[in-house]
Amino acid sequence: MRLTKFFLPTLKETPAEAQIASHRLMLRAGAIRQASAGIYSWLPLGFRVLKKIEQIVREEQDAAGFQEMLMPTIQPAELWRESGRYDDYGKEMLRIQDRHERDMLFGPTNEELITDIFRASVRSYRDLPQLLYHIQWKFRDEVRPRFGVMRGREFLMKDSYSFDLDYEAAKRSYNKMFIAYLRTFERMGLKAIPMRADSGPIGGDMSHEFVILAETGESEVGCHRDFIDMDWISSDIGYEDDLQPLVDGFTAKYAATDDQRDGEQEKALGDDLVVGRGIEVGHIFHFGNKYSKAMNALVTGPDGADVAVEMGSYGIGVSRLVGAIIEAFHDDDGIIWPEPVAPFRVGLINIKVGDDACAEACGNLYEALQAGGVEVLYDDRDLRPGVKFAGMDLIGLPWQVVVGPRGLKNGLVELKERKTGERQELSIESVLARLAT
Amino acid sequence: MRLTKFFLPTLKETPAEAQIASHRLMLRAGAIRQASAGIYSWLPLGFRVLKKIEQIVREEQDAAGFQEMLMPTIQPAELWRESGRYDDYGKEMLRIQDRHERDMLFGPTNEELITDIFRASVRSYRDLPQLLYHIQWKFRDEVRPRFGVMRGREFLMKDSYSFDLDYEAAKRSYNKMFIAYLRTFERMGLKAIPMRADSGPIGGDMSHEFVILAETGESEVGCHRDFIDMDWISSDIGYEDDLQPLVDGFTAKYAATDDQRDGEQEKALGDDLVVGRGIEVGHIFHFGNKYSKAMNALVTGPDGADVAVEMGSYGIGVSRLVGAIIEAFHDDDGIIWPEPVAPFRVGLINIKVGDDACAEACGNLYEALQAGGVEVLYDDRDLRPGVKFAGMDLIGLPWQVVVGPRGLKNGLVELKERKTGERQELSIESVLARLAT
Numbered sequence: 076m077r078l079t080k081f082f083l084p085t086l087k088e089t090p091a092e093a094q095i096a097s098h099r100l101m102l103r104a105g106a107i108r109q110a111s112a113g114i115y116s117w118l119p120l121g122f123r124v125l126k127k128i129e130q131i132v133r134e135e136q137d138a139a140g141f142q143e144m145l146m147p148t149i150q151p152a153e154l155w156r157e158s159g160r161y162d163d164y165g166k167e168m169l170r171i172q173d174r175h176e177r178d179m180l181f182g183p184t185n186e187e188l189i190t191d192i193f194r195a196s197v198r199s200y201r202d203l204p205q206l207l208y209h210i211q212w213k214f215r216d217e218v219r220p221r222f223g224v225m226r227g228r229e230f231l232m233k234d235s236y237s238f239d240l241d242y243e244a245a246k247r248s249y250n251k252m253f254i255a256y257l258r259t260f261e262r263m264g265l266k267a268i269p270m271r272a273d274s275g276p277i278g279g280d281m282s283h284e285f286v287i288l289a290e291t292g293e294s295e296v297g298c299h300r301d302f303i304d305m306d307w308i309s310s311d312i313g314y315e316d317d318l319q320p321l322v323d324g325f326t327a328k329y330a331a332t333d334d335q336r337d338g339e340q341e342k343a344l345g346d347d348l349v350v351g352r353g354i355e356v357g358h359i360f361h362f363g364n365k366y367s368k369a370m371n372a373l374v375t376g377p378d379g380a381d382v383a384v385e386m387g388s389y390g391i392g393v394s395r396l397v398g399a400i401i402e403a404f405h406d407d408d409g410i411i412w413p414e415p416v417a418p419f420r421v422g423l424i425n426i427k428v429g430d431d432a433c434a435e436a437c438g439n440l441y442e443a444l445q446a447g448g449v450e451v452l453y454d455d456r457d458l459r460p461g462v463k464f465a466g467m468d469l470i471g472l473p474w475q476v477v478v479g480p481r482g483l484k485n486g487l488v489e490l491k492e493r494k495t496g497e498r499q500e501l502s503i504e505s506v507l508a509r510l511a512t
Numbered sequence: 513m514r515l516t517k518f519f520l521p522t523l524k525e526t527p528a529e530a531q532i533a534s535h536r537l538m539l540r541a542g543a544i545r546q547a548s549a550g551i552y553s554w555l556p557l558g559f560r561v562l563k564k565i566e567q568i569v570r571e572e573q574d575a576a577g578f579q580e581m582l583m584p585t586i587q588p589a590e591l592w593r594e595s596g597r598y599d600d601y602g603k604e605m606l607r608i609q610d611r612h613e614r615d616m617l618f619g620p621t622n623e624e625l626i627t628d629i630f631r632a633s634v635r636s637y638r639d640l641p642q643l644l645y646h647i648q649w650k651f652r653d654e655v656r657p658r659f660g661v662m663r664g665r666e667f668l669m670k671d672s673y674s675f676d677l678d679y680e681a682a683k684r685s686y687n688k689m690f691i692a693y694l695r696t697f698e699r700m701g702l703k704a705i706p707m708r709a710d711s712g713p714i715g716g717d718m719s720h721e722f723v724i725l726a727e728t729g730e731s732e733v734g735c736h737r738d739f740i741d742m743d744w745i746s747s748d749i750g751y752e753d754d755l756q757p758l759v760d761g762f763t764a765k766y767a768a769t770d771d772q773r774d775g776e777q778e779k780a781l782g783d784d785l786v787v788g789r790g791i792e793v794g795h796i797f798h799f800g801n802k803y804s805k806a807m808n809a810l811v812t813g814p815d816g817a818d819v820a821v822e823m824g825s826y827g828i829g830v831s832r833l834v835g836a837i838i839e840a841f842h843d844d845d846g847i848i849w850p851e852p853v854a855p856f857r858v859g860l861i862n863i864k865v866g867d868d869a870c871a872e873a874c875g876n877l878y879e880a881l882q883a884g885g886v887e888v889l890y891d892d893r894d895l896r897p898g899v900k901f902a903g904m905d906l907i908g909l910p911w912q913v914v915v916g917p918r919g920l921k922n923g924l925v926e927l928k929e930r931k932t933g934e935r936q937e938l939s940i941e942s943v944l945a946r947l948a949t
Contacts, residue, residue, distance in 0.1 A: 082581070108632065110587060111614075114587075116581065117581055118581050118629070122582050125582070142556045144519070144554055144555050144556050144559045145553065145554040145559050147547050147551045147666045148649055149548075149551055149606075149618070149651065150547060150551075171606065173606065174604075174653045177548075181586070181608075188547060192555070195521070195545065197521070207556075216611045228586075229586055
């Protein structure tokens with residue numbers, strides 16, 4: 076993509092309303108623009124990151140044997156009256172009346188709707204488990220939306236649901252998601268620590284939050300020091316194998332969110348205790364038959380008797396992750412995208428637009444990198460080099476290739492790694508060999 | 513995908529509320545399920561089709577040089593008050609008050625929001641054109657939602673917007689979308705005829721609808737017979753070339769939607785006139801500076817004076833297309849998906865589950881087809897062959913491979929093309945060679 080054609084409205088000023096780095100940087104980098112309080116438009120740069128995160132989430136859900144579907148944003152109130160949550164949810168639920176004055180709502184989550192689909196379709200234990208997910212926009216009408224996409228009102232969530240015959244089977248589904256979540260976050264370059272968590276208003280008796288440590292985290296968490304440098308999951312997983320030992324390995328040591336912290340356990344840890352602020356990026360719940368009982372989601376068991384199914388739900392904040400990743404990876408100059416979610420892998424800078432040799436070298440590099448499957452943003456704007464360097468640092472592409480007349484005389488261009496700031500002078504062939512892998 | 517693991521809740525009964533084929537077949541095939549009037553959940557089978565259509569639309573937008581972004585579903589009323597449409601829109605607009613009693617709405621379209629983004633970011637004619645699109649759920653609160661996803665309330669739309677300095681430039685953007693739309697529909701196997709159309713409540717002076725002829729179409733249209741067998745666009749398009757002659761070629765002959773029909777012109781056509789019912793699948797508009805003037809979206813022109821930009825908007829009903837395609841392609845037995853949008857390309861039927869030879873042959877075919885990049889739905893359920901044949905016809909995959917003990921004795925399986933009903937006995941190797949292209 077040529078920058079002269081790319082819609083990238085970066086800001087020179089730091090927006091006053093943005094209190095944390097990710098919010099500030101996303102606005103400055105032209106990744107998002109506020110439509111109204113807590114509601115954002117994703118401009119092309121931010122949209123590309125959002126789609127990459129969504130795709131990683133999708134691939135790991137599919138790998139774990141969950142099937143994608145899509146439920147609507149607008150739900151009928153009657154289902155939420157069945158579960159009893161229509162009143163419980165309070166003002167966070169965006170309530171709507173349609174033209175016929177029927178009570179509707181913008182879904183903040185989908186337990187009721189998926190249970191309704193399940194109970195209409197599945198009648199026998201033989202058709203269990205059912206493992207379903209969707210990636211859809213949700214709405215929670217926060218009193219004071221802030222921190223940009225980290226705590227917005229309209230947000231993109233991946234939510235999965237499992238339906239099983241009994242607790243043991245439900246545990247197997249829970250474990251699949253536990254492991255799939257570790258893999259998902261790891262693929263984005265994040266260390267997300269699974270922490271014992273309160274099951275909250277959603278109800279249930281087994282729950283883990285996946286938490287990134289970052290200074291701007293929304294709450295204080297405590298965990299064993301070993302989690303900081305833990306070896307996560309890099310090998311392939313057999314999702315039909317017994318995952319319990321693996322899950323036990325990740326949950327044996329102390330790790331707890333704010334309201335689950337235990338003073339005595341923490342004291343006993345001594346120097347092994349790490350206390351820091353955490354950002355929640357995923358949350359998994361087993362909640363038994365809370366909804367299936369209330370909503371009459373029954374299957375016939377092996378003995379012929381009806382059983383209310385065991386359910387779990389599993390959420391990843393897809394749009395929130397864009398902000399969380401920036402909180403984890405940025406410096407004073409801007410964003411530092413991990414490669415798997417970067418909007419482009421390479422930023423190509425022509426520092427002397429109008430110079431024939433520079434134009435030719437850049438044109439060749441641009442074509443060759445794209446031919447090698449590399450996503451390139453080519454800054455072909457006629458601006459001062461300093462402006463272009465600062466802009467490229469701000470938007471945080473992993474690699475920068477800088478082409479100028481002086482280097483070209485010796486057949487050299489500069490390769491800069493955004494993360495380390497390391498620069499190397501290389502021939503064009505070497506740059507291609509390094510990047511077009 | 514093995515059918516024993518796939519969530520495919522097909523219905524035996526024809527749902528009474530469904531009046532047209534696509535609605536009936538989508539419910540029966542387990543592609544969708546109604547959440548409330550005019551609002552549907554997309555079950556895995558339907559979701560796969562929706563995603564394929566979305567991807568074709570996206571690729572053709574990108575090819576035409578439009579950039580993808582994503583605007584939110586919930587918009588502030590104030591923008592619509594600026595354009596004057598807040599009152600005009602009437603009860604079709606889903607109006608919402610948030611917890612602070614601010615007036616919001618679920619976007620039925622996005623002219624106001626994109627104009628707001630544009631005016632905040634672009635100041636000079638040098639940064640034109642701007643060509644942007646998004647694919648997002650919309651809501652129109654129809655009085656009587658019906659015909660399933662063909663006239664739902666919550667629906668997925670691709671809407672593009674162009675911003676240009678003057679009419680001539682705007683015409684170039686309009687022409688890009690005109691051609692991109694022909695290519696988009698053609699890739700789905702549809703003949704969508706561009707018809708002169710009323711610009712409707714959106715305002716403007718140049719407008720075409722893209723219409724499929726089908727018995728269940730919502731309105732009567734008239735066109736020259738030549739459109740029926742017209743050669744559409746199969747070669748690559750140079751979107752920076754002058755597209756006017758190409759567009760002129762497609763618009764020279766008579767083709768008009770209901771309210772644009774002309775009795776005299778139709779009479780003059782004589783036997784060359786075709787009158788039929790049409791389904792609108794796309795609509796493009798040029799509307800000049802209607803919104804840019806009202807919302808003060810100005811750029812500085814070459815002479816230094818401020819100019820209200822010329823705009824166009826361009827919509828494709830992505831979710832509606834799923835229904836429209838079925839209206840165009842079905843028979844008494846079920847859906848007949850065109851290959852580019854089929855949820856799976858091949859249905860593999862084991863007619864004797866429990867027979868070792870059948871299981872082995874099916875297993876091998878399943879693996880080999882997938883290894884060859886073919887999407888396969890493998891019916892491994894222990895049901896009567898008749899039930900499995902009927903089910904496979906219903907869901908309409910383009911190819912069926914039927915494996916039974918009798919054929920296998922001679923090393924043969926049956927290949928059936930859903931569209932023609934043609935069956936052939938072939939060796940497993942021949943089937944693989946035919947399908948794994």
